Amino acid sequence: MKQCPACGREYDDSVTFCPVDGKGLMPVIIDGKYRIEKKIGEGGMGQVYRAIHVEIGSPFAVKVLHAQFGEDEKAIERFRREAQAAAQIRHPNAVSVTDFGVTKDSSLVYFVMEYLEGMSLGDRLRKVGELSLEDIHFIYSCVCAALHAAHLKGIVHRDVKPDNIFLLLDENEGIKDVKVLDFGIAKLKRQDKSTLTASGTVIGTPDYMSPEQCQGIELDARSDIYSLGIILYELFTGQVPFQNDNSMATLIAHVSQAPRPPIEINPSLPPEINSVILRAISKNPNDRPETALYLLAELEQAMQSAGANFGTRPLNNLLKVQRHIRGQRESGQDRALTANSTLTIADAASERETVEGKRPTKSSRQRTSEPVGKTQAYVAVDSQAAAKSKSWLPLAAGLAIAALVLGGGGWYLSQRAASTSRSVATVANSKPPLAPPAPPGMVYIPGGAFTMGNNASADDFEKPEHERKVAPFFMDKTEVTNEQYAQFVQETGHPPPLNWRGQKTFPPGTAKLPVAEVSWDDAQAFAKWAGKRLPTEVEWEYAARGTDRRLYPWGNEFDSSKLNAGRDISQIKDQRRQVGSFSGESPFGLLDMAGNVSEWTESGYDLYPGSQAVVKPQFQPLKIVRGGCFADDARKTMTTRRLMNERTFRDLSTGFRCAKDAPPAAQQ
Numbered sequence: 001m002k003q004c005p006a007c008g009r010e011y012d013d014s015v016t017f018c019p020v021d022g023k024g025l026m027p028v029i030i031d032g033k034y035r036i037e038k039k040i041g042e043g044g045m046g047q048v049y050r051a052i053h054v055e056i057g058s059p060f061a062v063k064v065l066h067a068q069f070g071e072d073e074k075a076i077e078r079f080r081r082e083a084q085a086a087a088q089i090r091h092p093n094a095v096s097v098t099d100f101g102v103t104k105d106s107s108l109v110y111f112v113m114e115y116l117e118g119m120s121l122g123d124r125l126r127k128v129g130e131l132s133l134e135d136i137h138f139i140y141s142c143v144c145a146a147l148h149a150a151h152l153k154g155i156v157h158r159d160v161k162p163d164n165i166f167l168l169l170d171e172n173e174g175i176k177d178v179k180v181l182d183f184g185i186a187k188l189k190r191q192d193k194s195t196l197t198a199s200g201t202v203i204g205t206p207d208y209m210s211p212e213q214c215q216g217i218e219l220d221a222r223s224d225i226y227s228l229g230i231i232l233y234e235l236f237t238g239q240v241p242f243q244n245d246n247s248m249a250t251l252i253a254h255v256s257q258a259p260r261p262p263i264e265i266n267p268s269l270p271p272e273i274n275s276v277i278l279r280a281i282s283k284n285p286n287d288r289p290e291t292a293l294y295l296l297a298e299l300e301q302a303m304q305s306a307g308a309n310f311g312t313r314p315l316n317n318l319l320k321v322q323r324h325i326r327g328q329r330e331s332g333q334d335r336a337l338t339a340n341s342t343l344t345i346a347d348a349a350s351e352r353e354t355v356e357g358k359r360p361t362k363s364s365r366q367r368t369s370e371p372v373g374k375t376q377a378y379v380a381v382d383s384q385a386a387a388k389s390k391s392w393l394p395l396a397a398g399l400a401i402a403a404l405v406l407g408g409g410g411w412y413l414s415q416r417a418a419s420t421s422r423s424v425a426t427v428a429n430s431k432p433p434l435a436p437p438a439p440p441g442m443v444y445i446p447g448g449a450f451t452m453g454n455n456a457s458a459d460d461f462e463k464p465e466h467e468r469k470v471a472p473f474f475m476d477k478t479e480v481t482n483e484q485y486a487q488f489v490q491e492t493g494h495p496p497p498l499n500w501r502g503q504k505t506f507p508p509g510t511a512k513l514p515v516a517e518v519s520w521d522d523a524q525a526f527a528k529w530a531g532k533r534l535p536t537e538v539e540w541e542y543a544a545r546g547t548d549r550r551l552y553p554w555g556n557e558f559d560s561s562k563l564n565a566g567r568d569i570s571q572i573k574d575q576r577r578q579v580g581s582f583s584g585e586s587p588f589g590l591l592d593m594a595g596n597v598s599e600w601t602e603s604g605y606d607l608y609p610g611s612q613a614v615v616k617p618q619f620q621p622l623k624i625v626r627g628g629c630f631a632d633d634a635r636k637t638m639t640t641r642r643l644m645n646e647r648t649f650r651d652l653s654t655g656f657r658c659a660k661d662a663p664p665a666a667q668q
Contacts, residue, residue: 029054030110031101034062046079050115060098061116065109076109083111085183088153091547092449092467093146094180095166116179118169122162125234135175136235137303139165142178144228144296145448148587149548150183151221151292152555157183158219160227161208162234206250207240211283214251222285225295229280229288232299236273237265241281255283270306273299293587300446304436436663438474444662445539445588447472450547452538453608454640460613462640470542475535476657478579478591479514479599480526482506488526497522498650499574512578514597514655520623520647523600523656535659537603537624537642544594544627545639546587553586553593558634563595565637567630574652575630594637597655598629605644622646629653 004010010028029035034051040061041048051062069075080100087097099112121139125131131139143165150157157164159182168177204213210226213219234240241259244250259281263274276298282288289295438444453465482497486505489496498517500506506513518526527533535543544553554562562584567575580591605622607613622644628637631653635641645654 030062030064030108031103033099034060034112036062051112059115061113063111063113067107069109079109079111082183085150085155086113088155089146089150089183090451090549091146091149092451093142093178093547094149116166116168118167120163120181121165121167124167125162131235133303137300138175139167139178140228140232140235140299141296141446141448143180143231144292145547146178146180147221147224147228148292149546150180151224152548152550155183156219156221157224157227158213159204159208160224160231161205162231165231206247206254207242209251209254210285211255212285214254220285221291222288225288225292226281226285228292228295229277232273232277232280233259233262236269236277237262239265270302272302272306276302439660441476441478442474442658442660443477443589445470445473445475445543448542448547450542450545451549452541452640454551454638457638457640459642460611461607461642463613464608464610466609468538468542470539472662473535473539474660474662475539475543475588475590476532476659477589479597479655479657480523481511481579482513482515483511485515485518485526488529492525492529494522494525494529499652513576514579514592516574516576516597516652516655517650518600518655519650520600520645522650524602526656527658530658532658532660534600534602534656537601537626539659540599540601540626541639543588543590544586548587550587551638551640552584553590553639554584558637559584563592563637564630565595565628565632565634569631576652577630593627594639595628595632596630597627598625598632598643598653599627600624600654600656601626605642625654 030051033054035054037050037052037059039047040050046063046065049062049064051060052058053060065076065079069079083097083100086095087100090096095116096114097111098114101111102109119127143160147157147160157180160180164181166179166181167175168179170176206214208227208230210219210223213223213226230240241262242250242253242257244253259278261274262277263269263271276295279298280288280295289298436444447470449467449469451465452468454462455465457463483506485497488494489504496502496504497515523534545551550556552558552562560566561582563582564575564577569575577596579596582592582595584594585591586593601624603624605624623646625643625645626641628641628643636643
């Protein structure tokens with residue numbers, strides 16, 4: 001059977017076009033796996049359908065390439081690239097792609113995404129009267145984490161904006177999760193420069209484009225950081241820094257015009273946050289934070305510094321004129337360039353798709369200053385720019401402004417959603433989740449979700465991969481040293497490590513070595529004395545690998561220069577090195593998470609949920625040890641490697657580091 005994507009009528013396989021509306025028909029079941037339920041979106045390159053997997057019954061979003069592109073090699077490659085970019089990132093805050101395929105008769109090219117319901121940040125700003133600092137921080141931290149994961153894979157998004165940030169809502173319209181959408185124009189690190197994006201081409205959304213993007217030159221992660229800065233500017237002022245009806249004028253402003261400081265628009269904005277925003281949108285990429293996580297850290301530090309003095313006055317009244325102007329544009333007067341314009345290139349046919357969805361209930365978490373209109377639900381990966389935001393602009397660089405104004409027949413009016421107001425981020429009475437000052441020698445680890453485990457491992461005890469969430473906490477930057485442990489021994493009378501030979505202090509010249517030959521109970525006793533604790537196994541893996549599934553603290557490739565491992569212990573048993581001697585930092589800046597000494601965790605040994613491995617009863621009392629030691633090879637120093645020892649075990653290869661709960665304010 002085949003189905004009309006427009007009217008939903010079903011016909012025999014022999015029918016090619018719907019006799020009612022003339023639309024081309026598509027199979028009711030794609031590749032024997034995905035039963036099409038209904039069309040939920042359409043754009044320049046494809047249509048998106050809600051589908052149910054026939055075997056497992058779960059809903060998915062299936063994006064199908066338009067039939068007219070079926071023999072267009074470049075269009076198919078762009079389509080494939082969009083799927084590849086999203087699939088490579090594999091981050092809980094980036095939309096996931098689960099399948100890609102071409103039907104046996106080559107009539108359909110498609111990929112499959114997780115099915116999402118909610119609204120974009122752009123819609124949230126248009127429909128909700130304010131955002132709390134708590135929400136701003138939560139949204140921003142999720143987006144920065146997802147983009148950082150993309151950047152580590154060599155992927156530059158190139159279209160970061162509120163309409164490509166998707167908010168998953170709970171039953172009270174509170175924000176429960178965030179996804180970065182639409183990698184349709186993302187630049188892959190290994191992409192052939194001669195194929196998909198011609199040199200000197202500008203592509204993106206003018207309001208959020210970096211100066212280098214406006215000039216059509218080579219981009220790196222700092223281009224996305226500029227876009228993140230524009231979003232911050234908008235969240236705290238209610239407007240983007242450069243507002244022009246003419247898209248070329250906006251591009252020129254990004255390149256050559258200094259932005260108005262956001263504090264001039266919103267006088268209640270703390271100077272610290274004002275500085276973070278202006279640094280993020282520096283014209284010179286070298287003047288911006290190097291990574292998205294560095295930008296997030298700067299924002300958190302600014303919030304922390306300014307938190308006590310942050311006012312609670314809504315900003316809405318400051319921007320009545322601006323909201324009126326933007327309201328006119330949102331009611332249907334925006335323009336966008338279509339793919340058939342003479343100003344576009346083949347790579348610029350990326351689509352923007354919207355669908356009607358559920359109407360959220362009134363939020364118990366956020367106050368609304370005006371009625372909420374028709375709610376929009378958005379399908380993963382596909383953003384909403386052509387129908388929801390200012391012009392999404394693919395055009396050749398260096399063209400005359402007159403050509404843009406006339407449009408070469410390529411202009412069209414995009415219809416807006418019912419809401420015509422522009423909301424502004426305001427400061428709520430509740431405190432935001434700020435990064436508190438870390439105790440000496442410790443690092444603040446922000447809470448988050450990550451994938452734990454390694455399905456590719458030969459060890460069944462590392463399987464299956466599964467999602468875990470971690471609350472904020474502190475963790476020692478390095479392993480506990482002999483010097484630190486000696487103070488504990490001297491103050492408490494606790495027995496010293498075996499290699500101290502009965503002395504209450506360490507051997508000469510070993511002060512900065514990681515303490516070793518300590519049992520799990522010894523480590524627990526030290527942690528309690530220090531006002532800390534041992535990290536759980538979940539915390540340890542999160543701190544070591546972050547959110548991008550890296551196999552080593554610094555990335556996915558083993559590098560012997562970054563850790564103390566692989567030592568020959570046939571002659572010299574003790575091959576420890578001074579803590580912090582190697583450069584292999586974890587995503588959060590921790591050192592020696594691989595090699596030197598293995599590290600006790602608080603956790604007892606157990607199987608992961610859903611594991612097929614078999615554990616003998618005597619394994620249960622064992623304690624988990626992580627990180628590998630100086631004698632271990634590349635495999636045993638991976639971030640996912642699980643080892644276990646009896647709690648009384650003592651050896652030169654085993655030490656520990658401590659963790660500490662973050663104060664309640666950081667977890668609100």
